[in-house]
Amino acid sequence: MKCIRIPEPNRVEIVELPKPAPREGEVLIRVHASGICGTDLHILRGEYMGGYPVIPGHEFSGVIEQVGSAVTRFKPGERVAVEPNIPCNNCPECLHNRQNFCRNWQAVGVTLPGGMAEYAAVPEAQVFLTGSLPFEQAAFVEPLSCVLHGLEKLALRPGESVAILGAGPIGIQLLRAARLMGATSISVAERNPARLELARRAGAEAVFSSLDDLQPDGYDAVIDATGAPAVMRRCIDFARPGGRVLWFGVPPAGKELSFEPFKVFRKGLAIYGSFTSLRNSYQAVSLLQSGRLPVEDIISHRLPLEGFLRGCELIEQGAEDVRKVMIFPNGLG
Ligand SMILES: [Zn+2]
Numbered sequence: 554m555k556c557i558r559i560p561e562p563n564r565v566e567i568v569e570l571p572k573p574a575p576r577e578g579e580v581l582i583r584v585h586a587s588g589i590c591g592t593d594l595h596i597l598r599g600e601y602m603g604g605y606p607v608i609p610g611h612e613f614s615g616v617i618e619q620v621g622s623a624v625t626r627f628k629p630g631e632r633v634a635v636e637p638n639i640p641c642n643n644c645p646e647c648l649h650n651r652q653n654f655c656r657n658w659q660a661v662g663v664t665l666p667g668g669m670a671e672y673a674a675v676p677e678a679q680v681f682l683t684g685s686l687p688f689e690q691a692a693f694v695e696p697l698s699c700v701l702h703g704l705e706k707l708a709l710r711p712g713e714s715v716a717i718l719g720a721g722p723i724g725i726q727l728l729r730a731a732r733l734m735g736a737t738s739i740s741v742a743e744r745n746p747a748r749l750e751l752a753r754r755a756g757a758e759a760v761f762s763s764l765d766d767l768q769p770d771g772y773d774a775v776i777d778a779t780g781a782p783a784v785m786r787r788c789i790d791f792a793r794p795g796g797r798v799l800w801f802g803v804p805p806a807g808k809e810l811s812f813e814p815f816k817v818f819r820k821g822l823a824i825y826g827s828f829t830s831l832r833n834s835y836q837a838v839s840l841l842q843s844g845r846l847p848v849e850d851i852i853s854h855r856l857p858l859e860g861f862l863r864g865c866e867l868i869e870q871g872a873e874d875v876r877k878v879m880i881f882p883n884g885l886g
């Protein structure tokens with residue numbers, strides 16, 4: 554099979570490898586759509602956990618090609634999406650229902666071969682039926698699961714006002730999910746005019762091209778969807794007294810951030826982090842199937858497997874019209 558392999562940071566190769574044979578508890582998936590995520594860029598640039606070489610791609614969907622002898626839930630021909638984070642279910646974190654912090658954590662496309670390949674073998678427990686959902690939408694099950702987990706931690710209540718800083722693919726999903734959870738006033742700040750326009754179409758009540766236009770002390774909940782420390786620190790200014798902050802975007806490891814802790818004290822703020830997801834995949838599939846959380850307009854580029862590096866570069870260059878880049882390992886047809 555053809556696949557993308559990152560042998561070491563900053564190098565991408567297209568290689569021919571034997572098609573994986575599913576082990577007894579695994580299913581073999583013919584991968585149809587595989588989204589490029591910020592995490593893939595971190596892996597490409599050597600800024601993330603996991604070793605090399607690696608086949609990247611952890612946001613993908615496809616069709617079951619073959620099942621291992623112990624698989625009970627699936628049969629060949631079924632359409633599925635993958636939850637890439639694999640917990641051991643037998644460490645102190647897993648046994649406390651914090652499987653996302655599993656001490657023996659493995660992840661498809663990070664520590665294990667991923668979906669930037671014609672085929673991927675994945676444990677059955679990581680796989681979810683997607684029915685007639687188009688493959689490129691089903692590839693959003695993982696990022697949407699993370700979004701839902703973050704909003705669960707934030708414990709949004711109906712009628713609350715929310716500010717979202719950043720309107721990339723994740724910011725748009727946060728916006729739509731927060732609306733479904735009952736937020737009645739959502740403001741989005743984003744420099745990129747095309748992204749801001751998408752945020753407006755996705756239902757933001759107010760959109761601003763500069764952080765300085767957001768209301769100080771103005772929002773029940775403030776969400777960073779950039780991972781940029783300079784933006785994250787501003788969240789504290791925009792949260793109202795008694796408010797909450799969710800730092801959702803992935804910041805660069807090793808970078809520090811300074812802010813005035815007196816503000817957190819004086820406003821009694823709660824600041825949440827959010828790491829991956831926790832059993833949110835069924836919710837994500839259901840929301841996507843319902844059509845109430847559309848993702849089609851988040852996709853800006855559709856490329857064959859050979860386009861992986863170009864897709865990464867497009868995202869890094871940050872051109873105005875780049876949003877989610879979707880790779881089709883078995884062709885665009
Ligand atoms: Zn991702």
Ligand SMILES: [Zn+2]
Pocket residue numbers: 640641642643644645646647648652654655656657658
């Ligand atoms: Zn564990």
